[in-house]
Amino acid sequence: MKESVLVIGSGYLHFREYALRGLAEHYRVVLIGARPLDWQLPYAAEYRETDLQDEAAVFAAAEELAAGNRITGVITWEEMLIARAAAVGARLGVPAMPVEAARACRDKAEQRRLFQEAGVPSARFHLAGSVAEAVAAADAIGYPVVVKPRGRAASVAVQIVRSEAELRAAFDFARSSENASIADGLVLVEEFLAGPEISVDSWVLDGRVEPYAIALKRTGYAPFFEEVAHVVGTVLDSATEAAVRDVVIRSNNALGIDRTVTHTELMLTADGPKVVEVNGRLGGELIPRLAEIAIPGLSIGAVLGAVATGREPDPIPAPGQLVGIRFLYPAEDLTFDDLEVPAALLGEPWVHEVRRVSEPGTELRLPPRQFLGRAGYVIATGADVAEIDARLLKLAEATAVLGEPLHI
Structure with missing residues (x-):
């Protein structure tokens, strides 16, 4: 069989x-x-x-x-x-995937503890069960700090706070947004890591961690960290990439991950790469699909199936091009109808795809009323990161998100 x-x-x-x-x-x-x-x-x-x-x-x-x-x-x-x-x-x-490793991937505080034990560079942190504990933690770490639920994904309800007044509001919001599987009421208060944010997709098998795709992340809707765009390909210089690979390998091994692909998020700080978190699954935001476009012959499904069944994947070549994605949001809360894209833009050779992802009639709201309330996305290629960023922005600004405004 x-x-x-x-x-x-x-x-x-x-x-x-x-x-x-x-x-x-x-x-x-x-x-x-x-x-x-x-x-x-x-x-x-x-x-x-x-x-x-x-x-x-x-x-x-x-x-x-x-x-x-x-x-x-x-x-x-x-x-x-x-x-x-x-x-x-x-x-x-x-x-x-070992059960304990999977549980650690679902708990950002447990990851921080394991990183600390293994000497993996990451953020200083405290768990807070009350506003008073959160204030004390922020005072110990120093503002600004980041407040987040421990078990959510895609940066949902994660925000930067710069004062005690902001912290008090952020604490309640993070706790109310927590994943139901984590019911102890503790909120993560951690050091704000300054620098460009990246993500690294890797396959992991029998203690071997092999990064194969690196993406630059763009966030928006401050003070939240809504992920609005990504650029995949050769986006780092060789020295930085080597340092990133080292930290990714150490962080995945610290959690005991095996037989899966992972999505590791890092900040490129002045002190070197530091881990934000490791996700024990295929990267989201269509980043792995961008990797397939950027890397000749890559099949993410084949890689995932290989490590899941205990086989080493075929060698993955270096990216052959740069590719980026930007998500389309309404200008205001609305009941979504459709996307309208200028035909002249759709004919440009660097436009890879424009797609609607919400069905007509869907209510879309902007953060913090809703996270990941996307109408669609655009994908573009380019010669360098700056060109892709500019092309994605041009596409996004030219694409109308149509619908009836919500007045609620």
């Missing part, structure tokens, strides 16, 4: 289809999801529908699939399911 890879959760069409398609080209995919098959249908050999938040139900579905398939790898790229997928692997006796 052909070996199968179990995928738990498939994510959203526009942001994860490339990964599922690439995986299905190389492996037999058996899938557990929360809804009936839709866009996933061409890629799934077998499927079970269940409540992904119900651990017992997920275990039962996985065991049922394992009874009829030779499952040799367990995968998820959904942030909230990382620990559950690791537990499924352990339950089935299939080598997968």
Whole structure:
């Protein structure tokens, strides 16, 4: 019987289809999801529908699939399911991400502790259970500080605060925004790391950590850190890239990660690269898809399937070009209708893609009323980072996000 890879959760069409398609080209995919098959249908050999938040139900579905398939790898790229997928692997006796490593990937404070123990450069931090504790932590670290939930992703509810008054408001907002799986009421207060922010995607197998894609991150909607754009390719000089690789390898090993791909976020500070966090899954924001465009022959699905089944991926060449993405937001809160892009721009050879990701009728609000309230995105290529940034901005400013304003 052909070996199968179990995928738990498939994510959203526009942001994860490339990964599922690439995986299905190389492996037999058996899938557990929360809804009936839709866009996933061409890629799934077998499927079970269940409540992904119900651990017992997920275990039962996985065991049922394992009874009829030779499952040799367990995968998820959904942030909230990382620990559950690791537990499924352990339950089935299939080598997968270690459960404790998966839990550390879901808890930013635990990561900080493990980085500190291993000597991995990162931010100074404190956990605060009250506003008074948060104020004391900020006084000890020194303003500005960053206040964040421990278990959210995509920089949701993360903000910089520069005074005690701002801290008091930020503390309550971070605590109210916390992932339900972390219910102790503790909020992370940490040192603000100044410098350009980057992310590094790597594959990890048997203690070997191999970075293969680096992205520059652009954020907006201060004091929050909404991720609005990324540029992927050869974006660092060789000395900086070498230092980044070293820190990425050490941070992934400090968490005990294995048999997966990771997305490590770092700040390039005046003291060198420092880790913001390690995500124990495929990078979001379409960064891995940008890597496929930038690197000739790269299949993210093939890489993910290889490490999940205990095989070393084929060598990944250096990027052949630079490519960037910018997300499209409304100018104000609205009920979304459509995108309107000038035809002349769509004909430009450097425009790779313009896509709508929200359905007509969706209510879109700006941070902090809503995070990741995107109408769509644009992807462009260019000769250097500055050119891509300029082209992405030009595309975004020329693309109208149409809809009816919300007056609520």
